[in-house]
Amino acid sequence: MKKLGLVARQALTIGTLGLLGSVPAASVQAQTAEVAAAPVKARAGAVPAPARQPGEGAGPFRKMGIRGVALIDGSGAPPGGAVGGVVENNIVTAIEAAGTPGLPLVSGRAPRDADYELDATGMYMLPGFIDMHVHGSSDDKAPDLSYSYKLWLAHGVTTVRGVDLAPFEISLSERARSARNEIAAPRIFSYHRPGTGRGWTGGATTTPEKAREWVRWAAKAGIDGIKVTADPTQPPEVLEAIYDEAQKQQIGTVAHLSQVGVARMDAKHAGETGLGTVTHFYGHMESLLKEGPVQNWDPSYNYMDEQDRFSNVANLYRESFEPGSDEWKDYLESQKKNGVTFDPTMTIYAASRH
Numbered sequence: 125m126k127k128l129g130l131v132a133r134q135a136l137t138i139g140t141l142g143l144l145g146s147v148p149a150a151s152v153q154a155q156t157a158e159v160a161a162a163p164v165k166a167r168a169g170a171v172p173a174p175a176r177q178p179g180e181g182a183g184p185f186r187k188m189g190i191r192g193v194a195l196i197d198g199s200g201a202p203p204g205g206a207v208g209g210v211v212e213n214n215i216v217t218a219i220e221a222a223g224t225p226g227l228p229l230v231s232g233r234a235p236r237d238a239d240y241e242l243d244a245t246g247m248y249m250l251p252g253f254i255d256m257h258v259h260g261s262s263d264d265k266a267p268d269l270s271y272s273y274k275l276w277l278a279h280g281v282t283t284v285r286g287v288d289l290a291p292f293e294i295s296l297s298e299r300a301r302s303a304r305n306e307i308a309a310p311r312i313f314s315y316h317r318p319g320t321g322r323g324w325t326g327g328a329t330t331t332p333e334k335a336r337e338w339v340r341w342a343a344k345a346g347i348d349g350i351k352v353t354a355d356p357t358q359p360p361e362v363l364e365a366i367y368d369e370a371q372k373q374q375i376g377t378v379a380h381l382s383q384v385g386v387a388r389m390d391a392k393h394a395g396e397t398g399l400g401t402v403t404h405f406y407g408h409m410e411s412l413l414k415e416g417p418v419q420n421w422d423p424s425y426n427y428m429d430e431q432d433r434f435s436n437v438a439n440l441y442r443e444s445f446e447p448g449s450d451e452w453k454d455y456l457e458s459q460k461k462n463g464v465t466f467d468p469t470m471t472i473y474a475a476s477r478h
Contacts, residue, residue: 170260170290171268172298173307180308185239187212192222192229193244198251209249210235252282252310256467257378257403260289260298269298273309283311287351287378287403292321296346315349315378316342318358318366330357332365339369349376349400354385363389367398376400378467381407383427387417392455395464402459403467405437411455412444419443 187210194205197219206229208222223229229245261271269290276284289295289312299312318329318338323345329335335358339350350370352363363379370377377400381391391399391407402408410417419440426432445451459466 169263170294171263172294173268173270173273173301173309176306176308182240184214184305185211187235187238189235189238189241190244190249191241193247193249195219196248196250203248206245207249208233210238250280253280254283254285255281255310256285256401257469258284258286258289260286260295262290269294270308273307276310277308281310283313285313285315285349285378287315288317288320289314292316292345299348313348313376314346315351315376316347317351317353321345328357329366330362332361335362335365336369339366339373339375343370343373343375347375349378351378351380353380353382354389355382356384358385360389360393363394364397367394367400370400371398378403379407380404381410383419383433386410390417391464392458395459395462398462399464401465401467404469408455408466409437409440409444412451413440414443414445 190209190211192206193209194203195207195209196203206222206225207219209216210218218234220233222233255276258272258276260269266272286295290298295312295314295316298307298309299314301307302309302312318335319327321342324338324341326334326337326341329338342350350366352358352366354363358366367377377398379391379394379399379401380403381389381394383406386407387410390411391402392411394402394407410419413419419436420443422436422439424432425436
């Protein structure tokens with residue numbers, strides 16, 4: 125990024141709100157979700173973002189013109205410009221050359237009927253970034269969810285997948301408010317853990333039948349997908365039911381295959397039974413262990429100690445088949461065949477524990 129001069133120059137990202145300005149902090153009364161009927165792990169509450177106020181950003185517009193910007197299109201091509209962009213109803217519909225570098229911009233170019241025009245001389249335009257694994261700021265860390273939204277937007281993130289963003293009902297409400305441009309926030313996809321939701325009265329999702337019932341209920345409630353952690357209440361047959369039923373309901377799945385459950389279902393097994401995304405690093409190397417499904421734990425290892433949990437990844441690497449080996453290639457080919465995506469979240473640990 126420094127090579128492009130973005131430290132000294134501005135960058136323009138096109139997102140759900142059109143042009144986004146700063147959002148002042150506001151105090152709203154805390155709204156926390158009631159305890160779910162199922163015995164899922166407790167989650168801190170979250171306070172919805174304050175309503176978008178006049179002057180907080182601009183748009184959306186029927187048609188917006190962007191003049192004189194340098195384009196980074198995300199394909200790997202170098203920056204080029206000046207170009208002009210046309211955004212219609214939140215969709216970039218045209219990008220065309222607007223002049224010769226070093227010479228005045230050509231006047232009178234289309235669109236001539238824009239509701240709003242931006243002189244973006246000296247700026248870069250690039251696709252909005254998509255963060256595939258986010259958690260919104262909980263009420264023990266920030267006044268409200270706008271704290272997270274403003275950070276994401278300021279760094280060019282215009283779409284997020286919340287896994288979960290906030291408690292069930294608040295997440296779905298924030299997704300809808302963002303879509304209606306009632307708050308300054310990225311576009312939100314809302315994933316949730318089995319058994320959550322105030323309207324769910326079916327109890328713990330500890331059997332395949334109960335898990336399928338919750339998936340159908342949650343899909344009807346409008347979630348975009350499911351986040352699982354392979355905890356002790358979710359043995360392989362329950363996870364298989366969740367992945368299968370999610371596909372039938374046409375919603376996504378993300379798995380944090382933690383050390384607590386990965387010996388029973390690693391990432392390869394999960395992919396073969398319908399998992400959509402492996403998040404973090406969990407499950408990959410366990411699929412490639414040379415001496416069976418269980419890591420060679422040191423007797424002093426304590427899973428609840430994060431220093432043990434993260435530092436032992438190096439040991440896990442040494443116990444696995446090497447990159448480039450036949451086993452390594454077979455694993456990647458299997459996941460590719462099954463359409464499984466990897467989301468390594470390479471910065472999340474340092475960022476969330478600063």
